[in-house]
Amino acid sequence: MDKLAVRGDAEIEEIEAMLLAAPEEEYMSPKQLAFFRQRLRDEEQTLLSAVKETAGHLQEAEPSADWSDRASTEEEHTLELRVRDRERKLLQKIREALRRIDDGSYGWCEETGEPIGMARLLARSTASLCLEAQERREQNKRRFGG
Template sequence: MPQDLTPQQLLAMPATDYMNGEQLAYFAHLLQSLKAEISDNAAHTGEHLRETEDAADPADRATQEEVRTLELRARDRERKLLKKVNAALRRIEEGSYGYCEETGEAIGLARLLARPTATLCVEAQERHERRERQFGH
């Protein structure tokens, strides 16, 4: 069962086992859990925004509006993350998950544990970020 595998056990696997069935199942489970959490948060936000009553006091109203704005911003970030999660799940199905889109090299288990939606290895990501800083893209 992939959820029985710990991150330490995953990292202890030999490099020759990179993206074996057990690892792919682990990341698929991790991504599905993240997807469910995002969906739950979206449902909770919808309910919360519908139940909130407008306060009579202008200061309370301003506070409520700020809370709503922050909540909507968080949901917008999660909506973008959900696209990345779905793309990562597709890469698992296609067999390209865990490999850099630019170089084809392994992204690495530690990086995928930290950011399961990663599409670039560390070196390619650093090059990408340098170009962004340099050219503003």
């Protein structure tokens, strides 16, 4: 069970408000890192449960003699596999974020070395770039088709 979810929405909102109100010199303090470590672990467990559920559902499917049923089942499987691939990529990002917590680089932009920002990390705990660096990367992808 998610340890943060056990606390309840009101308590989590209060913790998040405290994180947002913390002075700059407390950025990525041990308490803040512990909060994000737990949040990432909770997200990881939720994803692992979803992956197991998806895998079980794919294995349970029985083949059908009717071609339209088979086509429908194939379409469902394709969609589930796409979702599972997204989950796998997110799981990889979560594990990378946990490694950054361990090596002390979590919360700091990989490109600029500047703080990513508490609001951004609360919105996307796997963020590795500050907003400006992320926007530049997305502009370059659009411009150069990457």
